[in-house]
Amino acid sequence: MTLSNWSGNALLLVLSAGAAWAQTGVLSVQEPAKLVVKRTENPSQVLKLTMKPGYHTNSNKPTEAYLIPLKLTWEAAGPLEVAEIVYPTAKLEKYAFNEKPISVFGGEFEIVTKFKRAANPALGPGFLTGKLRYQACNDKECLPPKTVEIKLPLLIQ
C-alpha cells in the first residue's frame, strides 16, 4: 500500500445522524451542524477537532519544508463559495527529531470557513463536501497522511 492509497483512504464523516464525533485515527472531527443560510447572508462554519493526547498534526503552515501541512478544502461548485479559511494559531513545539520547534496543532482546535453566498443559488436543502488532509505524529512515530471527507448539510433560504 503506497501513501497514495493511504491518503486516498478517505473517511466519510456523516455516517449516521446520531454520531456527533467521527473518530479518524488519532483525530476526532465533530459532525458539522446544518448550516442555515438566510437571504443575503455570508455564513461561517466552525469545524471542531480534537487530537488524541500525545499526538500532534502539522499546522497549515509547517515550519519545515519536509512536513505535510494540514489543509481543509471545499468543493468549488455549489451554492456557497469559500471566501476564507481561518486556521487556529499554531503551537511551536520542540521535538528531538528537529533542531528548531515545529508548528503544530494539538488538543482541541477549530477551523473556521467563511463562505460567500453564490449568485442565484439553488434554494432548499443540500450538502457541501469538504476534505481535511492531515498527517499526525508523536515523539516516537508518525502515522500516514489521511484525508477525511466532511459533509456539511445546508439549507439555503
Added chain:
Amino acid sequence: MATILARAATAAAVLALTLTGCGSQSSKEITVTYQKPPDKRNPAPDFTLKDADGKTVKLSDYKGKVVLLNFWATWCGPCKIEIPWFIEFQKTYKDRGFTVIGVSVDDEGWEIVKPYLASKQVNYPVVVSSESVNTMYGGIESLPTTFIIDKDGKIANTHIGLVSKKEYESDIEQLVR
C-alpha cells in the same frame, strides 16, 4: 491493536542489565534486545524493487547477511533521527555480513526521495516501496518500522516507532556473530 501489541512486545523485549565489577563501585549498563528464538522466526517476505540508480534490489539476494530493513518517509520526523545511526552501522558492520536496506513509502517516490538521500549522504541501498510490499510486511501502520532479519532471511526482531540506537546495536551484534 496490532501496533499496540507489537509496541508492547518491543518494550518488553528490551532488557537492561547492570553489570558491576567485582570490588568496584563502577557499573556499566548494557542493552540487550530480546529476539525471537531461531526456530520461531518467520521468513522475511521477499521483494524486488529498484534503487535510486534503477538497479534491482532483491531481498533474498542478501541471504547470508544480517539485514536491517527500515520502512521510512521523508516527512517522518522520528525517522530522521535514525538515518545517521544507520549510516554509521553500515560503515561499522558492512564487513561483518551486515547491511541496512531503506524502504521509502513516500507518495512522491524518487522525485522527493533522491534529493533527501543525497543531502543525508546515505551509504546503504534504498528502494521506494509498493502497495504489495507494504501489505506483505503487515501494512506499515506507522513509521519508522524496522525489521531485523537474520542470515537465514528470517525476522528476528521488529521495532515499531523510534527505539534507541543501543537496541539496534544489540540486535546487530547478536546476529552478526
